[in-house]
Amino acid sequence: MGKEKRKNIRDDEFLKELGVHFRKVRESKGLTQQELANRIDVEVMQISRVERGTVNTSICMIKEIADNLNIQLSELFSSFKEN
Amino acid sequence: MGKEKRKNIRDDEFLKELGVHFRKVRESKGLTQQELANRIDVEVMQISRVERGTVNTSICMIKEIADNLNIQLSELFSSFKEN
DNA sequence: TCAAATATAGACATATTTGACTATTAAATT
DNA sequence: AATTTAATAGTCAAATATGTCTATATTTGA
Numbered sequence: 001m002g003k004e005k006r007k008n009i010r011d012d013e014f015l016k017e018l019g020v021h022f023r024k025v026r027e028s029k030g031l032t033q034q035e036l037a038n039r040i041d042v043e044v045m046q047i048s049r050v051e052r053g054t055v056n057t058s059i060c061m062i063k064e065i066a067d068n069l070n071i072q073l074s075e076l077f078s079s080f081k082e083n
Numbered sequence: 084m085g086k087e088k089r090k091n092i093r094d095d096e097f098l099k100e101l102g103v104h105f106r107k108v109r110e111s112k113g114l115t116q117q118e119l120a121n122r123i124d125v126e127v128m129q130i131s132r133v134e135r136g137t138v139n140t141s142i143c144m145i146k147e148i149a150d151n152l153n154i155q156l157s158e159l160f161s162s163f164k165e166n
Numbered sequence: 167t168c169a170a171a172t173a174t175a176g177a178c179a180t181a182t183t184t185g186a187c188t189a190t191t192a193a194a195t196t
Numbered sequence: 197a198a199t200t201t202a203a204t205a206g207t208c209a210a211a212t213a214t215g216t217c218t219a220t221a222t223t224t225g226a
Binding site: 009062063072080 | 092093097124125139140141142143145146147155156161163
Binding site: 128 | 183
């Protein structure tokens with residue numbers, strides 16, 4: 001009779017795949033995690049977490065990543081193969 | 084001497100504009116916030132917060148919104164005019 | 167106008183992200 | 197192999213998102 005279990009929208013598989021994609025894009029731009037982190041002014045650990053898919057990061061963080069990799073959000077996702 | 088002020092990556096203007104865009108897409112699909120919320124299985128309040136840009140929501144939430152509006156993430160962002 | 171549907175708001179608890187450290191592992195270069 | 201660079205890991209606190217409730221406002225339609 002307890003409370004209903006809270007459904008989590010987090011999708012670990014999606015996050016992992018997206019992280020792999022982000023890493024590829026970053027590497028294609030010739031940047032290290034540290035360099036990207038410096039540009040955005042966040043901890044390098046946060047970039048690492050995003051690329052490994054261990055955090056369900058925010059849209060603003062992703063926008064910062066895109067901006068600092070000189071890529072449009074739409075391009076970032078169009079080059080990501082969904083499903 | 085004090086600690087450096089923590090920089091916030093949150094971009095309120097971006098969030099507001101994105102929320103407006105999300106609302107347009109939802110309405111173009113003929114869905115109410117409640118209907119979308121039911122499909123995703125989240126609170127309608129959360130959809131409201133996202134569309135008003137009061138929360139820096141997660142990528143998985145946005146993915147759920149896109150999926151349940153039958154639109155690809157890339158399309159969702161390509162139809163969003165950045166800058 | 168009235169009622170119903172839709173959207174917004176506030177408040178609080180819980181869950182998660184992120185910052186900020188330190189340490190360790192892995193990879194690359196000489 | 198040794199040194200340097202790059203990436204991962206752990207921990208804890210602070211900030212923020214989300215769930216959940218109730219209430220109010222706004223819109224829509226009869």
